[in-house]
Amino acid sequence: MRKFLIFFLATWALAVVAIISVAGLRGGLSRKPPLEVFPDMDRQPKLRPQTTTAFAGFADGQSSRLPVAGTVSRESFREADEFSTGKKADGAWVDSIPLTVSRELVVRGRERYDIYCSPCHGVAGDGNGVTTKFGMAAVAKLHDERLIKIADGELFNTISNGKNLMLPYADKLEPRDRWAVIAYVRALQLSRLGKKEEIPDAVRATLK
Amino acid sequence: MSDIFPKWTNQLPIMAGIAAAVLGATALAGITYYVTPKYTRVGYQPKQPVAFSHSIHVDQLNLDCRYCHNGVEKSWFSNIPSSSTCMNCHGQVRKDSEKLALVRESYASGKPISWVQIHKVPDYVYFNHSVHVNRGISCVHCHGEINKMDEVYHAKPLSMSFCLDCHREPEKFVRPNELVTKLDWKNEGFDGKKAVHDWKIQPGQSCSTCHR
Numbered sequence: 001m002r003k004f005l006i007f008f009l010a011t012w013a014l015a016v017v018a019i020i021s022v023a024g025l026r027g028g029l030s031r032k033p034p035l036e037v038f039p040d041m042d043r044q045p046k047l048r049p050q051t052t053t054a055f056a057g058f059a060d061g062q063s064s065r066l067p068v069a070g071t072v073s074r075e076s077f078r079e080a081d082e083f084s085t086g087k088k089a090d091g092a093w094v095d096s097i098p099l100t101v102s103r104e105l106v107v108r109g110r111e112r113y114d115i116y117c118s119p120c121h122g123v124a125g126d127g128n129g130v131t132t133k134f135g136m137a138a139v140a141k142l143h144d145e146r147l148i149k150i151a152d153g154e155l156f157n158t159i160s161n162g163k164n165l166m167l168p169y170a171d172k173l174e175p176r177d178r179w180a181v182i183a184y185v186r187a188l189q190l191s192r193l194g195k196k197e198e199i200p201d202a203v204r205a206t207l208k
Numbered sequence: 209m210s211d212i213f214p215k216w217t218n219q220l221p222i223m224a225g226i227a228a229a230v231l232g233a234t235a236l237a238g239i240t241y242y243v244t245p246k247y248t249r250v251g252y253q254p255k256q257p258v259a260f261s262h263s264i265h266v267d268q269l270n271l272d273c274r275y276c277h278n279g280v281e282k283s284w285f286s287n288i289p290s291s292s293t294c295m296n297c298h299g300q301v302r303k304d305s306e307k308l309a310l311v312r313e314s315y316a317s318g319k320p321i322s323w324v325q326i327h328k329v330p331d332y333v334y335f336n337h338s339v340h341v342n343r344g345i346s347c348v349h350c351h352g353e354i355n356k357m358d359e360v361y362h363a364k365p366l367s368m369s370f371c372l373d374c375h376r377e378p379e380k381f382v383r384p385n386e387l388v389t390k391l392d393w394k395n396e397g398f399d400g401k402k403a404v405h406d407w408k409i410q411p412g413q414s415c416s417t418c419h420r
Contacts, residue, residue: 008227010233019238026247029361036250042330049285062320096247111386130269134301167296172278
């Protein structure tokens with residue numbers, strides 16, 4: 001009887017140890033895709049973005065499609081006007097932001113600038129962003145006289161289409177965000193150009 | 209009769225009962241521990257075609273999540289960046305690195321890199337990234353400390369109860385909206401209850417909130 005009990009317990013303990021050593025503990029790293037214990041309709045034949053498909057109509061096998069040549073999505077369609085190109089009808093640069101520059105727009109511009117521009121141009125626009133430590137060359141200093149005098153429309157064009165080594169940012173910044181970034185860049189520039197007299201009295205009193 | 213059944217057989221039913229109970233309890237414990245996304249999903253760390261390190265790009269260089277995942281605020285889907293996004297910097301930074309060969313090739317040919325998707329809820333779950341990141345729910349809640357990961361792994365179970373934990377008590381999870389991508393943020397006195405009220409956060413708990 002005792003023998004049987006020992007045999008039973010030993011087998012049980014061995015089985016438990018074997019299962020744990022094969023299956024591991026929760027949270028252990030694994031290269032294998034997750035087990036789907038009850039895979040009822042977990043994976044459906046519908047297409048999800050940025051994945052592959054065997055559908056013969058999509059010869060490149062990609063589920064996300066580029067627009068058909070010559071078509072524009074309704075969502076993103078805009079007339080090629082000053083707002084979406086930064087150019088006037090005669091091709092000259094738009095002089096100033098074709099939007100009402102509100103505090104809200106500048107704040108939006110700061111947020112977008114910090115995300116998309118500061119890695120190279122630096123948080124204050126000095127052209128000393130983190131990438132410049134790793135070989136990013138010829139990053140523009142936004143406080144240069146040339147960029148202070150440049151038309152807003154030309155800045156818009158640079159953001160949209162890139163310039164020299166800078167690639168376009170049109171995919172990351174919608175037109176309104178590009179103008180917002182320009183509004184913020186102008187604010188950054190002004191912060192170095194201001195005169196003492198321009199500071200409101202109440203604030204000036206608090207400065208040393 | 210005692211010749212046919214020796215005396216020890218009297219204990220057999222009790223023994224069998226105890227054995228069944230032990231085995232049953234073990235099986236139950238095993239299922240509870242293993243048959244859950246906490247075991248099946250957490251820890252999944254596939255080998256990616258390019259050894260991209262979130263820890264270098266986010267923790268060291270301080271890039272914002274949205275620099276690459278730029279669709280996350282507008283779309284239900286948080287996009288994997290195009291190769292051109294990598295080339296914004298890597299056109300110059302480490303531009304001859306062997307590790308980036310595939311990125312350059314993809315940029316030149318237009319053929320996307322086959323990144324392996326790690327976080328996948330079932331297809332009948334309609335999770336929307338934009339509605340979460342625009343209402344103070346940080347990446348870190350569902351993706352873990354991805355900013356510290358050299359190689360990304362599945363850190364959270366993303367099970368139904370995981371979603372409901374937050375849908376039932378959003379005030380414990382919301383943060384100021386401009387800090388959703390600051391994964392290291394610690395709550396020091398932010399009033400979640402007030403935010404839930406002011407931002408009209410009403411996380412549904414009915415089936416059709418997530419299942420359609």
